[in-house]
Amino acid sequence: MKREKQLLKGNYAIAQAAVEAGCQSYFGYPITPQSEIGEYLSTKMPELGRAYVAAESEVAAINMVLGAGSTGVKAMTSSSSCAVALMQEGLSFIAGDEIPCVLVSVMRGGPGLGYIYPSQGDYYQATKGGGNGDYKIVTYAPASVQECVDLTYKCFYVSQKYRTPVCLLADGMIGQTMEPAVIGEYPYEEIDQSDWALDGAKDRKPRFIASIEREQEALRKRVVKIFEKYNKILENENIFEKYETEGAKLVITAFGSIARIAKAAVKLARKNGLKVGLFRPIMLNPFPEKLVAEIAQKVDGILDIELNCGQMLQDIKASIANCALTIPVKFYGRPAGVMMTVEEIYKQIENVYKEIVEKKYGTACI
């Protein structure tokens, strides 16, 4: 479609972008706060002669994606938290099989059923995973409806280019937010899948796509190969936002919807004369450790802010520890339920700034 600005809800933006990206097969099961994605595609996909299947469970949905992806088409599922939990087995197989696909995960509160409030409690689930074995799910986190569009495109491209599952990690806040966004043609080149995908063994030897590998050395090599791919993805496909980090004494780290609120708080801090910046990783997995370390070398401290009990925090700390830095890393977060306000975050910034930069407090303030 022609590029145009529309007033879009995050979930619809994802669904429309998937259609624009050429998603050929969608499989899903309803769960709040992402059900609009499946609702939209249930009408749109058949209109376009593409596949929509209301799966009987998320277990089935991810395995339908496995089958669809094995034929080389762009395949997608979408879900949330306690239901993404059900997909972990399939994701491990898909990663081992090197099948391209996109998983949209719109986080809600947990653990267990939790509730439908926005949350970032599934950072671990997305980036560390619950499936077995050595693998990663490449993960991008949008902070606006515009990024829901742009990153959905990116997810399809990266999944197809590197033959790997890619997760768009949104949250209930982004999924349910309505704001203007530009949506248009899929901006990436199409990646030819014909040298590996299953389409019937006509005039060639049959192909076998599997995670099983009986030879010890071959099994080892397969995992090494997959991890070399993750290095390439980090090198070539990493995206992030840096805001006012030059000359900053304190840098805020945050991702997704919270990063957007944090950015407003950083603006307020700058206005009040505090040298504060923001670093927002957009690609969360593989984690951009070097970038965090580079930033950390130039500041007096880091304040990590998340709508959870401190999950990305561990990756921030590891990034800093890996380069033997000892700057303080503070954390401000809360479990799902109540979103943070700009004022609340600003207050935390002010306190940490006083403690770390102006050294006015002797002990941790949080």
Added chain:
Amino acid sequence: MEQLVYKKPDSIKDDFKISFCPGCDHGTAVKLVAEVLDELGVREKTIGIASVGCSVFSYDFFNVDIVEAPHGRSMAAATGVKRSKPDKIVFTYQGDGDLASIGLAETIHAMTRGEKVTAICINNTTYGMTGGQAGPTTLIGQVTTTTTSGRKAELSGYPLKISEILKEVDGTAYVARVTLDSPAAIMNAKKCIKKAFEAQIKGLGTGFIEILSTCPTNWKMTPQEAHARVRGEMSEVFKPGVYKDKVSEAL
């Protein structure tokens, strides 16, 4: 004059390696499916789904494209393949533990949707690959490594009759239970397998075949004794026959 009376089907690989135990019916079942693919002329547009269990090594034998599914998820994977490539012939090759226990939801729902695929289920009343534990189809009284004094209904319930269940599912077009215990039975099984593929090709719905099979290693029987068991107590509980046939009705 030379006359070719028997040959390896093209749908079996030239360098196939058989990993099944002596006397196991898997080998015959694989061969019949391959012969049917040959006869229907669909080998080059077929995509198979390998399941978990003894059937996982399908790719060692079948000369077709194959994708492996996690345990029990073959019919979901088959759905994904077929919906994405409707012009392909898609089949699953699963054990009873895979199809009727851990994958029962995927099996019934794929068939409820009438997915145009064919499912082959090897029912040997045990988990063969893991060493002969009790499964969904284990007979009452059957000794396994987890029912050491025989399966008791009051402790572990009853054997699941999968063909009887699946014939009631509206999306199935062909449902049959067959055995491989005699040349006549093998000939009949092949006819049924062919119909289960025709159900798919004609777009009538899902084709399903349950093959009562031997597992001499875990049953601790000779191949002859194992086939006698299929003919005897297994066939008494799991009655062979055609349970549903919309393929013949459509002709």
